[in-house]
Amino acid sequence: MARSFSQSELTLERAKAGMSQVVKKFDRIDTDHKDYITRQQIKDVMKEGPSSRNKI
Numbered sequence: 129m130a131r132s133f134s135q136s137e138l139t140l141e142r143a144k145a146g147m148s149q150v151v152k153k154f155d156r157i158d159t160d161h162k163d164y165i166t167r168q169q170i171k172d173v174m175k176e177g178p179s180s181r182n183k184i
Contacts, residue, residue, distance in 0.1 A: 138166070138167075
């Protein structure tokens with residue numbers, strides 16, 4: 129049975145529908161390796177600043 133994701137959980141497939149920056153950084157954002165990310169995880173990576181964001 130396939131897992132159902134909530135509205136607050138963003139999968140890579142859903143991100144591909146228009147979130148190119150998130151797609152590029154998905155593996156870095158998905159620190160828990162659950163195959164989905166949350167808004168808070170995205171915010172945390174974006175807070176790190178441009179120099180650390182480019183280390184992907």
